[in-house]
Amino acid sequence: MFNNKSSINEQIQAYATIFKLPAIKNSFSSIADEAAKNNLSYTQFLLKLFEYEYEKKIQRSKEIILKMAGFPKIKTLEMFDFSFSSVDRNIINELSTLRFIENAQNVLLIGPSGVGKTHLAIALGYLATQSRIKTKFITAQDLLLQLEIAQQNNKLDHYFKKVINAVKLLIIDEFGYIKLNDNQANLFFQVINKRYETGSIILTSNLSFTKFKEVLNNDEALTVAILDRLIHHSHILYIQGDSYRLKQKREAGILLKTDNFF
Numbered sequence: 107m108f109n110n111k112s113s114i115n116e117q118i119q120a121y122a123t124i125f126k127l128p129a130i131k132n133s134f135s136s137i138a139d140e141a142a143k144n145n146l147s148y149t150q151f152l153l154k155l156f157e158y159e160y161e162k163k164i165q166r167s168k169e170i171i172l173k174m175a176g177f178p179k180i181k182t183l184e185m186f187d188f189s190f191s192s193v194d195r196n197i198i199n200e201l202s203t204l205r206f207i208e209n210a211q212n213v214l215l216i217g218p219s220g221v222g223k224t225h226l227a228i229a230l231g232y233l234a235t236q237s238r239i240k241t242k243f244i245t246a247q248d249l250l251l252q253l254e255i256a257q258q259n260n261k262l263d264h265y266f267k268k269v270i271n272a273v274k275l276l277i278i279d280e281f282g283y284i285k286l287n288d289n290q291a292n293l294f295f296q297v298i299n300k301r302y303e304t305g306s307i308i309l310t311s312n313l314s315f316t317k318f319k320e321v322l323n324n325d326e327a328l329t330v331a332i333l334d335r336l337i338h339h340s341h342i343l344y345i346q347g348d349s350y351r352l353k354q355k356r357e358a359g360i361l362l363k364t365d366n367f368f
Contacts, residue, residue, distance in 0.1 A: 129162035130155050164238070172235040176243045181228040191222055192346040198226065201341060202233055206306060207275050212336055213308045216315075217345030223310035226343075227277050230308060240273040246281040246294075253293040270297055275306045282313035282321050291323040295332050302335040309336065 115135060122131035130137075137158060141151040183202060188195050201213060213230065215223040227243075234241045244252075256265035270276065278297075286294060301307055313321065315337075319329040 127159050129159045133158060167238050168236055171238055171240060172232070175231060175235050175241040177228050177231065178243075179228075180232060181225045182232060183226075183229045186222060186225055186229060190347065193222070193226070193343060197341065197343060201230055204230075204234055204237060204239065206341060207234060207239055210303055210306055210339065212306055212340035214336060214340055214342045215308065215310045215345060216342065217312070217347075219312055221345045221347045223345060224279050227279060227308045227310050231275060231277050234275045239275055241275040241277065242269065242273040243277040243279065245279045247284055249278060249297070250286065250290045250293060253297070254290070257289075257293065266296070266300055270300055271305065273305065275308065276301060277308040277310075279310050280312075281309055282311040282317070285321050286323055288323050288325070291325055291328055294322070295328055298332050298335050303339065307336070 118134055119131050122128070122134070134155060137154055138151065141154060146154065183198065186198075188198075206213060213227075215226055217223055231241045231243055252269070253262070253265065256262045276297075298307070311318075315333055318333060319326060322329045322332065
């Protein structure tokens with residue numbers, strides 16, 4: 107298979123390529139040096155190679171799942187300012203175990219703009235990706251736009267299969283800022299219905315549940331059906347407080363403490 111001029115290193119790299127072991131291909135030499143330095147047996151050296159390949163495979167898997175999640179930026183729970191929020195840290199700690207995903211439960215983050223709903227949603231989603239749980243982040247506006255485009259192209263079933271139902275955690279951000287027409291409201295119901303008791307949703311909204319009807323084309327029956335499926339098997343967090351963004355502006359001296367926009 108190899109010519110006589112092929113070095114041992116070249117042959118090992120070639121076999122690693124054939125057997126799809128990229129980590130071993132790139133690092134076997136340094137691992138071999140370490141094994142020799144520590145007087146490892148051949149068996150121990152082989153185990154080190156396999157362990158390294160496995161660790162890198164897990165790392166690559168996390169990176170791919172994180173990229174596919176589509177977060178606008180990475181937010182973590184360590185970055186969240188609990189001292190400025192009404193959020194119960196014990197509840198967040200429980201959610202961070204990700205048992206709610208295993209149980210196909212929802213997390214509903216309700217509160218005014220700027221109190222950290224999106225941050226918490228992304229942080230929980232990030233934890234999911236690091237546990238190699240397929241996750242999708244999308245704003246309500248983009249979700250409905252993609253649904254309508256798929257519908258117009260007769261690819262709605264494909265979209266549900268490849269996007270909505272292909273992940274264990276679907277994060278829908280900023281529901282409530284745009285009023286939906288009849289078709290959009292029905293498409294949104296289909297999303298909630300298809301994931302009911304099969305996959306978790308994290309939903310952030312600036313609206314109380316009593317205001318959902320106004321966004322959902324004032325369709326009372328549809329609103330009840332959506333809320334029934336969202337709230338059943340869910341963790342509901344009502345977040346109060348001032349806007350983080352306005353707080354930062356005030357601390358930077360850009361806004362006066364007396365400035366109030368609400």
